[in-house]
Amino acid sequence: MQFRSIAMAIGMTALIGATLLAPVTAAEDVPPAPLPSQSLAPLVEKTAPSVVNIFAQKVIRNRSATRYLDGSAFWRLFRDTLLFGYGQDRFESSLGSGVIVAANGVVVTNYHVIEAASGILVALPGGQVYSARVLVSDQRTDLAVLQIEAGGAALPSIAFGDSDRLKAGDRVIAIGNPFGLGQTVTSGIVSATARTSFGVGDFRFFIQTDAAINPGNSGGALIAMDGTLVGINTAIFSTSGGSQGLGFAIPSNMARVMVDGAVKGQTLVRPWIGLSSRTVVPQIAELLGLSSLHGVLVTDVFKGGPADSAGLQPGDVILAIDEFPVDDPQALRYRIATRAAGSTVQLTLERDGEFHKIAVSLQLPPNEPARNESWMPNLSPLRGARVASLSPAFADEIGADSGISGVVVLEVRIGAGAYRLGLREGDIIRDIDGRPVRTVDDLLTFRTTPFKSSRITLERAGSVLTATRN
Template sequence: MRRLWLLFAQTVTIALALYLVYYAVKPDFGRTRPATVQQLGTPAQPAATIEAAPVSSANSFRAAAGRAMPAVVNILTSKAVQRKHPLMRDPYFKRFFGDPQEEEDDDQNSLGSGVIVSPDGYILTNNHVVEAADDIEVVLADARKAKAKVVGTDPETDLAVIKIDLDKLPVITLGHVDQAKVGDVVLAIGNPFGVGQTVTMGIISALGRNNLHINHFENFIQTDAAINFGNSGGALVDTNGNLLGINSAIYSQTGGSVGIGFAIPVSTAKSVMESILKDGHVVRGWIGVESQEITPELAQSFGLQRDSGAIIAGVVRNGPADKAGMKPGDILLSVDGKSVKDTNDMINLIAQLQPGGKSTMRVLRKSRETDLVINVGKRPPPRK
């Protein structure tokens, strides 16, 4: 009896196993399915698609770029260059026929960037972009082109103002550079290497950079936003698209960006532009002195207990400072109550004085502080 029960159990088990295998191979067994029409080569059901999430405006600077880019222009300049005939190099030819005028003209083209700052067509750029150019063409972001004329230049800050005559010009908004801090995100907009309008991103690396021996008056914004050849004169803007500076120079041993770029603050650019539009050139104060930095060695030799101020190394005879009694060896401490930290500070404070006015300057002479009232003169133009 037991043997028959085991045989029955094994038979049932085998039958169930065969049924399960058959059902797995033919899952539609015993079912009826409606007929379907299917195109050759297409799946019966389309594969599910995954759509990318929309870009969050909090993680993008497209709004800032969109506001500033239309007001940044490309500047193309050309300069006529006259070439001499090869015979001009022959000393015997020159001896008999002299040195005639050059015979052939050629054009040298260069490029840069600029920023439209007025609906009247005034554009801020670098002086070295338009310096000595015979022809200037401006190309807007919307592909419009126009000839430009130079309104005025200021080589001592490397700024220039040019003008175009077009309607409905986009104008950039001037920012507040005095509120900018190291670490703020900034965008550099320009035309590097002539590839077309380009936006790069970085941060403000430093403020008030000077003693770089790039310009006479220096107060640069340093940034690691990529600035290359062709970016000169372009815009450095904040995350709202407001102008903070005019891109001017880079530190590089190869000619390409290494993350050390410099921009002229918009406060300086605005002051220079207003002076150019008013007087045709920049008017600055002058008192006729040469200065020298206070070094630890000089402080020790002079017996100074301070490391701030500027030593007057020379005084122009019959100049404003000389007439007021300033002497070599004096240490300039303040200009109209504003402290003089170093030579660069002194130059900038004096340059801001109005020619023809009076200024009170405090000097340290033989351990005694003295106030001198100086009639401010007009700074002579720089030597070319």
């Protein structure tokens, strides 16, 4: 056994010696294995030329001359000499960002960047400056589509990506012009999708990212790793005014719908499903015996509308549209708004404890009944209120629920009968003393009976309220 151990030791020593005596190859003769590139420079070089700066000039009208001295020559002389121009119209400039999405100069930006602008200039990273005009703008989505007047020149552009494919954790970069410093790139990840609790715009459906987004980034690009545009940066949540890792972008699928319609010369009209809904809360889930707290409860179905024709009923709980979950009315409206009129969506819903799939063909919202805007007469208990009949198209225009009928309150004079009754702008009058109110004419025929109280049912911000006139 000792000889065997010694032999093994000698063998190992010889092997080590042979290894030590073997010729050594120079390090430079063996190329190192390439490391995976972590640089975002190629992605930035590809996409940054399509992100532009937008300069919007706005005229601030001063009405002091016409309010007090009717713009007389004396007033203008007094204003321009003794008051050094006090009272003249002022010009303000706002700075933002935009994204070229077509080589012919179609640009997407935020509505608030170009709101009330009297002139718009677009500056490309290469130094070219062009004037631009608004093709379509929409305050509800905080989006606007511009057309650069480039004389037919082909401009760098970014292709739309599918924002529905984004997942929390995906890497993204944000490009814009924060604080007017010039084009800046920040990177981060998608923190959340379908974020609906942040109150910017009407649809409240956002991509949340921790990529730094600061003032001036509004309208800039949120770009995925494949180089496609997946969002339009729109807002930050901050207590200091600077980035705190809470940036929000409008999904590209919403912007794509607006661009497609704008380049065809179409006015902005969103498709219509013809129902109203509310979030499922624990009390509703327990009352209806629902299996979970997910989905939205259908509260009204517009007679003759797409949902009614497909067989939806009040009490149904919509769980998903085309396999995308919906948990609040904003998410439902977003999913409908990103579809084209005439297309068909498949709803997954729960009814009486059973699950169903129903196909609904979306339509353009009808403009009937006519608005018939009117002030309520002095003999009416609602005097001092300006009202209009609510059609589905008008409801979509003002951001009201398009699944119900009624009369919408557009204005209320302070101190008038309608004001004392508790009516406010945006209220939708549904019925009076149990009688349905569908048009202004229905409301004009309403008269009070002496010594008898009247009960008015109205909807305000999704809640049903009752006003009583004694």
